[in-house]
Amino acid sequence: MNIIICPGINEIELTNSFVKELSNFDVERSVDKSINILVFPEKGILTLSAFHILRFLGDRLGNKLESPVIFISFSAGVVGAIAAATIWQLQRGNVTALIAIDGWGVPLAGSFPIHRLSHDYFTHWTSVILGSGGDNFYADPPVDHLSMWRSPQKVQGYWINPLTQFSQPQKYLNASEFLHLVLKRYK
Template sequence: MTIVICPGIHDPALTQQFVQGLLEAADQTDLRPEALLVFPAEQYPAYSGLHILRFLHQQCCRSNPDLARSTPIVFIGFSAGVVGAVSAASAWQTLGGTVKALLAIDGWGVPLVGNFPMHRLSHDPFTHWSAALLGAGKDSFYADPGVEHLEFWRSPQAADGWWLAPDRSQPPVAISAASFVTALLRRYGELR
C-alpha cells in the first residue's frame, strides 16, 4: 500500500469507478490495484483525519510499527475526503512517516497546508480559481468544460481540462483528469 484514497460522502460505487478509471489511464501494468488502499468513508466520517490515520495503522502498521517510517504514501482525497486526507497526511508525517504528495480533488474551501507537495484538481474553472485562494499547491488541473462534482470523481478519464504549472510560467497543457493524476503518480514513483 502506497496510495491512500480518501473518498467523500457519496455512494462507494463512485470510488470503485474512480479507481477503475485510474487503472485504465495507467495501463494496469503500471499501477497495481494492491498498491491502492481505499478508506471506507461509508463506515467512518470522510472528513476525519483521525479515522483515516487509525485505518492506516490498522492496515499497515499493526504487525510492524516501524512500517510507517518505511512506507512513503501518496494521498488522494475527494471533496470532504480532502479535509481528512490533509489532516491524516500531516499526522502521518508528524509520526515519522513520509508523505510523497497529496492530490486534492474538488476540495473546495479546504486550505492546502502541509510540509509536502500538494496538487489541486477542480471540476470547473471557477471552482479552481476560488479554491486556489486557499492554496493552489504545485501543478494543478481544472476541467474545461466543467463537469458535475460527482461525475468528476466517478469518471476522471472523461474530464478533459488543463494542467497548470505552479508558477504559470508555462502554457497550460490539455489533458484529462485521469492522465493528470497518473502523470503525478509517475512523478512520485508510484508508476513505472
C-alpha cells in the same frame, strides 16, 4: 507505492469507478513497483475524521511509517485527508504527496507536495488561494462535481503549472491523464 483513497460523502459505486480508472496506472508500472491502493471504507461524517483515517492506514501498513503514502481525496474527504497526512508526517510517516479532487474551500498546506483538481475554473482559482503548492488541473468545459470522481477519464481540462502558467501554454488533457502524470513523478 501506497495510495490511500479518501472518498467524500458519495455513493460507493463512484469510488469504485474512480479506483478502477486509477488501477489502469498500475499496468504501466513494473511488477516490483506495483501500487497498493487502500480505500478508506468509512462513510458519512467519518470521511472527515483524521483519527479514523490514521487508524485505517496504521492497520493496513502495520504502522510502517517509512512506507511512502500518497493521499488522493475527494470533496469532504479532503478535510480528513489533509489532517491525516499532516499527522502521519508529524509521526515521521512518509507522505509523498496529497491530491485533492474538488476540495473546494479546504485550506491545504503541508511540507509535502499538494495538487488540486477542480471541476471548473471558478472552483480552481477560489481554492488555489487556500493553498495548492504544485501542479493543478481544472475542467474545461466545466463538469458537475461528481464527474471528477466517477469518470476522470472523461473530464477534459487544463494542467496548470504555477511556475510556468504565465510564460508557457497550458497543456490540455483529461483528469485521468493528469493524475497518471503526477503519480509517475512519485514512483
